[in-house]
Amino acid sequence: DSGVTQTPKHLITATGQRVTLRCSPRSGDLSVYWYQQSLDQGLQFLIQYYNGEERAKGNILERFSAQQFPDLHSELNLSSLELGDSALYFCASSVVAGGPSGELFFGEGSRLTVL
Amino acid sequence: DAKTTQPNSMESNEEEPVHLPCNHSTISGTDYIHWYRQLPSQGPEYVIHGLTSNVNNRMASLAIAEDRKSSTLILHRATLRDAAVYYCILKRNYGGSQGNLIFGKGTKLSVKP
Numbered sequence: 001d002s003g004v005t006q007t008p009k010h011l012i013t014a015t016g017q018r019v020t021l022r023c024s025p026r027s028g029d030l031s032v033y034w035y036q037q038s039l040d041q042g043l044q045f046l047i048q049y050y051n052g053e054e055r056a057k058g059n060i061l062e063r064f065s066a067q068q069f070p071d072l073h074s075e076l077n078l079s080s081l082e083l084g085d086s087a088l089y090f091c092a093s094s095v096v097a098g099g100p101s102g103e104l105f106f107g108e109g110s111r112l113t114v115l
Numbered sequence: 116d117a118k119t120t121q122p123n124s125m126e127s128n129e130e131e132p133v134h135l136p137c138n139h140s141t142i143s144g145t146d147y148i149h150w151y152r153q154l155p156s157q158g159p160e161y162v163i164h165g166l167t168s169n170v171n172n173r174m175a176s177l178a179i180a181e182d183r184k185s186s187t188l189i190l191h192r193a194t195l196r197d198a199a200v201y202y203c204i205l206k207r208n209y210g211g212s213q214g215n216l217i218f219g220k221g222t223k224l225s226v227k228p
């Protein structure tokens with residue numbers, strides 16, 4: 001158990017809909033990261049927040065948005081869903097904002113299926 | 116970010132050592148070498164990391180070439196539970212502002228009983 005909690009574990013929805021994925025980081029971790037894993041693209045970095053502020057942006061679509069709240073939990077909002085958005089979405093957390101030696105702790109993921 | 120090259124897949128026998136190679140010929144002086152693994156249906160988990168010297172922890176050992184252009188993750192006695200995708204990642208120092216990892220395709224390790 002990494003200490004990172006993601007909900008829901010599974011989600012099935014239809015094209016055009018909007019969903020919210022939630023992540024609670026490990027106690028004391030200030031950074032939250034979101035990743036998308038699909039069969040053909042592998043693990044893709046989406047976005048990082050540190051103490052409520054966006055710190056790094058990866059391959060995140062404009063239809064997707066995220067935020068980190070004062071209690072440090074984070075939400076990833078996916079809108080106008082398409083079939084290709086079906087994937088596993090992982091949240092990770094770390095104590096620090098960056099630095100080359102910090103370890104990331106990953107949750108078990110939220111599996112999104114868009115029909 | 117500097118790129119890493121790993122074999123797509125490797126096989127090992129249970130209770131034998133496994134050496135997982137990684138090439139990173141464009142590594143810069145401040146890049147750390149990180150290894151993560153992802154077991155089936157789970158999120159990635161940290162294995163080990165190093166900068167220049169060889170490193171050991173309870174999970175594995177990391178051997179880093181003297182020129183740092185390659186490294187090897189060593190699992191001393193593979194178990195069935197070690198079957199996973201192993202990712203070798205270079206983590207650059209962005210001055211403390213970014214900590215994200217950029218994953219490649221990794222090496223899928225199969226362990227035979």
